[in-house]
Amino acid sequence: MPKAIRVQDYGGPEVMAYEDVPTPQPGPGQIRIRAGAIGVNFIDIYFRSGAYKAAQLPFTPGKEVAGTVTAVGEGVTGFSVGDRVATGSGEGTYAEEPLIAASAAVHVPDGIDDSTAAGMMLKGLTAEYLLHRTYAVKPGDTILWHAAAGGVGLIACQWAKHLGATVIGTAGSAEKADLARAHGCDHVILYREEDVAARVREITGGKGVPVVYDGVGQDTLAGSLDSLAPLGLLASFGSASGPIKALDLGLLAAKGSLYVTRPTLFTYASRPEILAEMAKNLFSVVQSGAVKIPVNRTYKLAEAQQVHRDLAGRETTGSTVMVP
Incomplete structure (x- = not known):
């Protein structure tokens, strides 16, 4: 029997059990894959x-x-047994043989191995929609990216640099700052030691930036808003420090008619034709060498509890993958 991680009730990492599960049979519109x-x-x-x-x-x-x-379920077209595929918006992927919706899967081109693909789909497609769709970064833009040494950050900073932007990143340590610089950041602000908004103003000659990409949440909200130029956009795409509890809309007026959005990958990728376009864009920038996918930690699926402890404790940088 294949193995999977099962959660009986919500809680800490200890609620994840590594168990035998029946081999799942794909229903209509589903495919089963052997996880690499x-x-x-x-x-x-x-x-x-x-x-x-x-x-x-x-x-x-x-x-x-x-x-x-x-295995391929009823009504599935475009996928056959033996095809290499990946998804960043599946369900129940902590498994040796997960079922995924065919509409959420994309073909993986030759030259991209399973670890790279698994380390890039959710994070890389997140970078794709943020940099190309939420706010289309163009040559000459200066952007601020929080947690620049994180999984999405290391991909996005390289990509933004490739698009011609000046990239300001934040990081929590000198080691992470060095990593961010090695992946496209022109300026790195140590947020534990420096006033982020003040440094952004200094770097931009007082203007601020047109966009802030913030996956941190509550802890960085004030600094993000204060870093924006008038009519700037805060793209709040995650809440690693906790969700934003309240945002006084009057602040947006006072700080320069600012915009705030809370986008998700799943909204952007919900149409298969858009998902395919996003994946093609991602794979091409990786295959060209312009963006490298840093898979910095590999664990066994059985070690899922430790993986979550390390991720929550900010012990990881770049992408982390598990192998069956």
Whole structure:
């Protein structure tokens, strides 16, 4: 029997059990894959803890996986047994043989291995929609990216640099700052030691930036708003420090008619034709060498509890994957 991580009830990492499960049979519109590598993301912690609710309990966490198709459900076109595929918006991917919706899967081109694909789908597609769709970064822009040494950050900073932007990143340590610089950041602000907004104003000659990409949440909200130029956009795409509890809309007026959005990958990728376009853009920038996918930690699927502890404790940089 294949193995999977099962969560009986919400809680800490200890609620994740590594168990035998029946081999799943794909229903209409589904494909089953043999996982080669499984991506790990902060959203998995939100679901495990109950901050986000699963469709039912018990459940298997996970959104991201790359592997080989082993069975195809009724009505599925475009995928065959033996195809290499990946998804960043699946369900229950912490498994040796997960089922995923064919509409959420993309073909993985030759030259991109399973670990790279699993380390890039959710994070890379997040970078894609943020940099190309939420605010289209263009040559000459100066942008601010919080947690520049994180999983999305290391991909996005390289990509933004490739698009011709000047990239300001924030990091929590000198080591992470060095990593961010090595992945496209022109300026790195040590947020524990420096006033982020003041440094952004200094770097931009007092103007501020047209866009701030913020996956941190409550802790960085004030600094993000204060870093924006008039009519600037705060793209709040995550809440690693906790969700934003309240935002006084009057502040947006006072600080220069600012915009705030809370986008998600799942909204952007919900149409297969858009998802395919996004994946093509991502794969091409990786294959060209302009963006490298830093898979910095690899664990066994059985070590999922430790993976979550390390991720929550900010012990990881870049992408983390598990292998069956």
